[in-house]
Amino acid sequence: MEPATMAWTLAAAGFALVYWFVWVMGAAEVQGKRAVDLQMGSIAGDKVGDKYSQYWSFFRSPKETAAAATADKVPAFVDTFYNLVTDIYEWGWGQSFHFSPSLPGRSHRDATRVHEERVADLLEARPGKRLLDVGCGVGGPMRAITAHSGSNVVGITINEYQVNRARSHNRKAGLDAQCEVVCGNFMAMPFPDASFDGAYSIEATCHAPRLQDVYGEVFRVLKPGGLYVSYEWVTTPLYRADDPEHVEVIQGIERGDALPGLRRQDEIAAVAKEVGFDVVKELDLAVPPSHPWWTRLKMGRLSYWRNSLVIRALTLLRVAPKGVSEVHEMLYDTAQHLTRGGETGIFSPMHMVLLRRPEPAAAAE
Numbered sequence: 347m348e349p350a351t352m353a354w355t356l357a358a359a360g361f362a363l364v365y366w367f368v369w370v371m372g373a374a375e376v377q378g379k380r381a382v383d384l385q386m387g388s389i390a391g392d393k394v395g396d397k398y399s400q401y402w403s404f405f406r407s408p409k410e411t412a413a414a415a416t417a418d419k420v421p422a423f424v425d426t427f428y429n430l431v432t433d434i435y436e437w438g439w440g441q442s443f444h445f446s447p448s449l450p451g452r453s454h455r456d457a458t459r460v461h462e463e464r465v466a467d468l469l470e471a472r473p474g475k476r477l478l479d480v481g482c483g484v485g486g487p488m489r490a491i492t493a494h495s496g497s498n499v500v501g502i503t504i505n506e507y508q509v510n511r512a513r514s515h516n517r518k519a520g521l522d523a524q525c526e527v528v529c530g531n532f533m534a535m536p537f538p539d540a541s542f543d544g545a546y547s548i549e550a551t552c553h554a555p556r557l558q559d560v561y562g563e564v565f566r567v568l569k570p571g572g573l574y575v576s577y578e579w580v581t582t583p584l585y586r587a588d589d590p591e592h593v594e595v596i597q598g599i600e601r602g603d604a605l606p607g608l609r610r611q612d613e614i615a616a617v618a619k620e621v622g623f624d625v626v627k628e629l630d631l632a633v634p635p636s637h638p639w640w641t642r643l644k645m646g647r648l649s650y651w652r653n654s655l656v657i658r659a660l661t662l663l664r665v666a667p668k669g670v671s672e673v674h675e676m677l678y679d680t681a682q683h684l685t686r687g688g689e690t691g692i693f694s695p696m697h698m699v700l701l702r703r704p705e706p707a708a709a710a711e
């Protein structure tokens with residue numbers, strides 16, 4: 347082959363490869379968020395590195411730092427975290443930022459939807475009901491629940507960038523008349539007392555330093571008789587604080603997922619009762635007969651490698667901001683810890699509680 351022809355062939359093959367990696371494979375999970383669109387939330391491109399260091403400084407502060415002082419800083423730290431990860435989550439996982447038990451023979455998308463529809467069914471959601479989504483992300487669950495039940499949903503998230511993403515997805519799905527999104531702290535919500543028929547939180551309240559603060563707020567805004575379902579991140583009774591592997595896995599999950607400290611499974615219902623809820627049902631959805639939730643993380647080694655290459659290439663080309671690679675590495679690392687947490691059974695991201703705010707007469711008994 348002529349040298350010139352060879353050069354042209356190589357250039358065309360290179361272009362085709364980059365195109366396939368970035369534009370075709372780059373739309374990893376859902377259409378709508380491609381690798382070339384990766385931003386870092388509302389963080390300016392040249393500040394990503396600083397924000398990433400700021401995120402880590404939270405874990406570097408001495409353990410003996412007064413818990414209350416640290417707790418005050420948590421919402422800002424969680425907000426920074428979601429600025430850093432929201433686009434990578436959407437690109438590599440989808441619009442629902444949670445796990446689901448796998449369903450043999452069905453897609454991840456189906457498994458996700460079934461896990462979300464279970465919430466609507468537990469809440470007996472139907473047209474005319476007004477539900478609250480506590481920590482709503484970019485609204486994947488909210489749209490599934492509205493579409494499934496016909497109810498109206500108001501979501502709250504601490505992260506302004508997610509509010510904009512969620513509103514835009516709601517509009518595109520034609521659900522903006524039924525789905526509303528508010529920016530705010532779920533530990534001090536901007537809603538009147540007794541203003542919701544039902545509420546749910548999917549893998550979100552683990553970001554609260556004190557579960558009482560968020561459960562207390564949900565109790566306040568629910569109408570008497572209203573139901574609240576939560577899927578909680580917890581350590582299970584198999585966790586041993588004197589086993590170094592267990593400690594490393596749990597700390598790895600906390601560091602890579604902006605958690606002020608994972609709770610024990612038995613703390614959840616106790617806190618619910620403390621703030622006044624009746625516990626209607628409590629069940630760990632991660633244990634058999636459920637199929638593993640972590641297989642989706644494990645099966646993706648090739649995708650992680652591909653994603654990492656795409657991100658490096660885009661950073662080099664200055665399409666993606668500097669610092670994205672570091673955030674991506676952090677997520678890869680936490681994926682290993684989450685998988686290990688699932689395999690050992692010491693961690694569950696779906697400890698489900700169904701709670702009811704009692705009617706006044708029942709409360710007085």
Ligand SMILES: C=C(CC[C@@H](C)[C@H]1CC[C@H]2C3=CC[C@H]4[C@H](C)[C@@H](O)CC[C@]4(C)[C@H]3CC[C@]12C)C(C)C
Pocket residue numbers: 434435437438439442443444445549550552603604649650653654674677678680681
């Ligand atoms: C509830 C929370 C988030 C749960 C999950 C949605 C996310 C936890 C870890 C995330 C990921 C890890 C690896 C990433 C991978 C390296 C990248 O190439 C593509 C995206 C990941 C798969 C990413 C996707 C979302 C998670 C699974 C917490 C924060 C309380």
Ligand SMILES: C[S@@+](CC[C@H](N)C(=O)[O-])C[C@H]1O[C@@H](n2cnc3c(N)ncnc32)[C@H](O)[C@@H]1O
Pocket residue numbers: 421424428441442443444480481482483484485486487502503504505508530531532533547548549550551553554
């Ligand atoms: C892992 S995401 C889950 C999102 C959504 N439930 C889903 O399943 O797609 C956790 C969510 O909780 C929100 N969150 C965390 N702390 C919060 C706080 N103090 N107030 C409001 N939202 C908060 C985050 O902004 C994020 O939207």
